[in-house]
Amino acid sequence: MAAMATMVAAGCGGVWCRARQRCARWPGPGSRPFLRAQRAVVCNARGGAVSAGKSGLAPWIPVVGLEIHAQISSNSKLFSGSRVQFAAPPNSLVSFFDASLPGTLPVLNRRCVEAAVMTALALNCRINKKSLFDRKHYFYADLPAGYQITQQRVPIAVNGSLSYSLCIDNKMSQMVTKTVRIKQIQLEQDSGKSLHDDTRSQTFVDLNRAGVGLMELVMEPDMCCGEEAAAAVRELQLILQTLGSSQAVMAEGQLRVDANVSVHHPGEPYGVRTEVKNINSIRFLAKAVDYEIQRQIQELGNGGTILNETRAFDSKLGCTVPMRDKEGKQDYRFMPEPNLPPLILYDAKSLPANMNHQQVINIDWIHERLPDLPSVKREKLVEQYGILPEHSFTLLVWQQDQNCNSSQASEDGLAEFFESVVKQTQMKPKKVIGWILNDLLSYLKQHSLTVKESPVSSFLLADLLNLLEKKEISSTAAKRVLAELWKGEGKTPLETVKEHKLELLQDQKELEQICQAVIDGQENEVMAIKAGNRKVLNKLIGLVQKKTQGRSNPVLVKQLLEKKLSE
Amino acid sequence: MRVLSLGRWLRAGLVLPGGPASRHSGDRHSGHRPQAPPQGPAQKVSVEVLEHLEQLALVDFRDSEGVERLQKAIQFADQLHEVNTDGVEPMDSVLEDRCLYLREDDVTEGNCTKELLENARETVEEYFVAPPGNIPLVKLEEQKTYLQGSK
Numbered sequence: 046m047a048a049m050a051t052m053v054a055a056g057c058g059g060v061w062c063r064a065r066q067r068c069a070r071w072p073g074p075g076s077r078p079f080l081r082a083q084r085a086v087v088c089n090a091r092g093g094a095v096s097a098g099k100s101g102l103a104p105w106i107p108v109v110g111l112e113i114h115a116q117i118s119s120n121s122k123l124f125s126g127s128r129v130q131f132a133a134p135p136n137s138l139v140s141f142f143d144a145s146l147p148g149t150l151p152v153l154n155r156r157c158v159e160a161a162v163m164t165a166l167a168l169n170c171r172i173n174k175k176s177l178f179d180r181k182h183y184f185y186a187d188l189p190a191g192y193q194i195t196q197q198r199v200p201i202a203v204n205g206s207l208s209y210s211l212c213i214d215n216k217m218s219q220m221v222t223k224t225v226r227i228k229q230i231q232l233e234q235d236s237g238k239s240l241h242d243d244t245r246s247q248t249f250v251d252l253n254r255a256g257v258g259l260m261e262l263v264m265e266p267d268m269c270c271g272e273e274a275a276a277a278v279r280e281l282q283l284i285l286q287t288l289g290s291s292q293a294v295m296a297e298g299q300l301r302v303d304a305n306v307s308v309h310h311p312g313e314p315y316g317v318r319t320e321v322k323n324i325n326s327i328r329f330l331a332k333a334v335d336y337e338i339q340r341q342i343q344e345l346g347n348g349g350t351i352l353n354e355t356r357a358f359d360s361k362l363g364c365t366v367p368m369r370d371k372e373g374k375q376d377y378r379f380m381p382e383p384n385l386p387p388l389i390l391y392d393a394k395s396l397p398a399n400m401n402h403q404q405v406i407n408i409d410w411i412h413e414r415l416p417d418l419p420s421v422k423r424e425k426l427v428e429q430y431g432i433l434p435e436h437s438f439t440l441l442v443w444q445q446d447q448n449c450n451s452s453q454a455s456e457d458g459l460a461e462f463f464e465s466v467v468k469q470t471q472m473k474p475k476k477v478i479g480w481i482l483n484d485l486l487s488y489l490k491q492h493s494l495t496v497k498e499s500p501v502s503s504f505l506l507a508d509l510l511n512l513l514e515k516k517e518i519s520s521t522a523a524k525r526v527l528a529e530l531w532k533g534e535g536k537t538p539l540e541t542v543k544e545h546k547l548e549l550l551q552d553q554k555e556l557e558q559i560c561q562a563v564i565d566g567q568e569n570e571v572m573a574i575k576a577g578n579r580k581v582l583n584k585l586i587g588l589v590q591k592k593t594q595g596r597s598n599p600v601l602v603k604q605l606l607e608k609k610l611s612e
Numbered sequence: 613m614r615v616l617s618l619g620r621w622l623r624a625g626l627v628l629p630g631g632p633a634s635r636h637s638g639d640r641h642s643g644h645r646p647q648a649p650p651q652g653p654a655q656k657v658s659v660e661v662l663e664h665l666e667q668l669a670l671v672d673f674r675d676s677e678g679v680e681r682l683q684k685a686i687q688f689a690d691q692l693h694e695v696n697t698d699g700v701e702p703m704d705s706v707l708e709d710r711c712l713y714l715r716e717d718d719v720t721e722g723n724c725t726k727e728l729l730e731n732a733r734e735t736v737e738e739y740f741v742a743p744p745g746n747i748p749l750v751k752l753e754e755q756k757t758y759l760q761g762s763k
Contacts, residue, residue: 119717120717120718120719121715121717121718121719121720121721125721126715126718126719126720126721126722127719127721127722128719128722134725134738135725135737135738135739136725136728136729136738136739136740137722137723137725137738138722138723139722139724139725139728140721140722140724141721141724141728142721144728146731152713152715153712153713153714153715154714154715154717155714155715155716155717156716156717157717158714177704186740186742186743239742240739241744242744243744246743246744247741247742247743247744248741248742248743248744249736249739249740249741249742250739250740250741250742251739251740252728252740376664381704381705382704382705383704383705383707384705384707385705385707385712386705386707386708386709386710386711386712387708387712388712389711389712403714403716404711404713404714406714
């Protein structure tokens with residue numbers, strides 16, 4: 046729950062506030078500052094953007110398309126046998142081919158092809174049984190060959206779709222499903238890394254990443270705001286992690302997103318688009334897209350024009366700036382890769398009889414072995430446990446929350462934990478989910494921990510919830526116990542309850558005495574209640590709780606008080 | 613750098629549409645199909661095309677000899693157009709009927725930092741050293757290339 050709120054709030058509300066500080070002038074007569082309510086109007090999650098407000102101007106429709114590069118999770122690189130690893134001494138994971146020394150040739154890695162096929166199948170794409178490799182030429186220090194091997198003419202897969210869910214109205218009570226079309230998926234090489242040393246006017250180049258396999262996913266411009274883009278990328282991240290084709294951790298550069306943004310009036314052709322790069326997290330993606338939409342609207346509103354340029358997102362300032370390196374249009378001089386024959390994929394029907402199995406990739410075989418996709422898992426959780434769809438969504442979303450720095454974020458972290466607790470407790474799943482999403486999750490977030498690192502195991506939590514369910518402690522006491530358990534001192538819930546004397550008072554007489562004492566001490570409140578103000582009863586209940594140090598069952602207390610007051 | 617006088621350059625002939633210039637109007641999505649053979653006698657390379665090439669390929673056509681050589685190379689290649697290729701699929705590679713070999717995902721290379729860095733003129737702590745980013749190309753008007761000199 047909390048995760049959704051953060052995403053929605055940070056995605057759109059934040060950028061308007063910041064943009065308001067940055068921009069001196071605002072579009073429209075009257076120059077009213079952009080209000081949060083108006084944001085909901087500019088990008089209507091129900092599909093397309095609508096009116097720009099009461100200013101009477103023609104509405105703007107923002108159009109957002111994403112180009113995503115996902116690093117394939119494999120042991121070795123796409124065309125060479127060097128290791129794929131995130132942090133390693135510079136230039137230690139580089140073969141002669143990666144350094145593009147003469148006389149070296151590319152040799153395709155089977156695992157990378159399988160990863161691309163799995164991803165394409167999960168995204169409902171049409172797989173091209175014959176795909177081709179091309180060279181894309183440009184000059185940059187981290188591209189030693191002067192070209193990148195990619196699949197521009199006939200990529201490995203085309204025409205897919207990605208479905209994602211989005212909360213509308215910021216209420217987290219209604220989720221809507223949207224779809225973005227995938228234009229194509231292609232295999233390509235990654236470039237090396239450049240570290241710029243501006244003081245000494247030089248660039249350091251590390252080729253460890255050069256040649257690592259990437260899947261480029263090109264999406265059609267079906268989205269209309271930062272929130273949609275963020276939700277789509279989140280879902281894609283989950284899918285890739287579930288398949289295992291990519292670990293898709295943005296912080297480690299395993300998932301890179303570039304956004305293409307333009308605006309136009311309804312009925313008119315699409316406007317000039319700009320490309321926004323240097324987006325390092327999903328949260329920044331939403332901010333960057335929303336900022337760019339707003340910038341374009343403002344620019345056009347002031348009579349300016351949009352240049353077809355590449356801009357970088359500056360996360361510190363929260364805005365996009367033109368990128369010097371990308372002035373002018375690039376001519377990539379695409380040509381077929383002469384060293385690689387076409388890539389042929391087979392299915393059950395076309396499987397050749399006499400070929401070595403290792404040389405054959407069977408699409409149907411891969412299809413049969415695809416794991417359950419996140420959307421399927423969510424439905425199963427809802428069906429099995431009767432929890433709400435948005436809870437199910439949060440259970441599966443959290444493992445790669447934008448604030449999570451861990452690259453070990455496990456697949457079913459939270460969902461697994463939840464299921465484990467449910468198995469070990471008598472409490473109904475619908476109630477358990479509250480403890481997981483509200484209490485456990487907020488602790489984990491506060492301390493930036495993953496589910497696996499939680500000091501409170503599913504066993505301990507289940508134990509605690511059982512105490513609560515058996516009415517041996519109140520829910521306030523339970524929260525107190527959880528706080529103690531969090532310290533990880535190895536005590537069981539029962540031990541903690543005994544130590545801090547948190548058991549519910551079972552002695553009815555003692556409780557009655559305390560209630561009576563409170564009533565006797567609060568004349569004014571008693572009069573108010575008798576006069577008809579029931580709310581004041583809560584104050585009395587609170588006082589009883591205080592006297593009993595949280596050891597009274599509020600429901601019982603209320604009953605007792607009411608009984609006494611009506612005497 | 614020898615500089616041709618403007619007059620002589622003009623007499624050498626300038627742009628004609630449909631010549632080599634059209635090959636560079638990159639319609640990348642068409643799959644590299646060659647344009648229809650240009651008509652008439654040998655086409656000259658336009659100044660715009662040459663400037664474009666200088667920017668892209670970061671070369672500098674030092675003098676008229678360089679431009680002439682380019683011209684001759686293009687003419688030589690144009691001979692290909694004499695072959696009738698109607699209805700014939702372009703061949704990308706002599707390997708087109710071969711099987712693309714698929715390698716197992718094992719780590720078999722790398723760990724040769726020292727050897728790789730031997731080739732580099734300058735290194736710093738096992739990094740290659742290169743000039744900064746993409747040096748923004750000096751504005752065309754300020755360039756001192758041959759082409760500019762001849763304008």
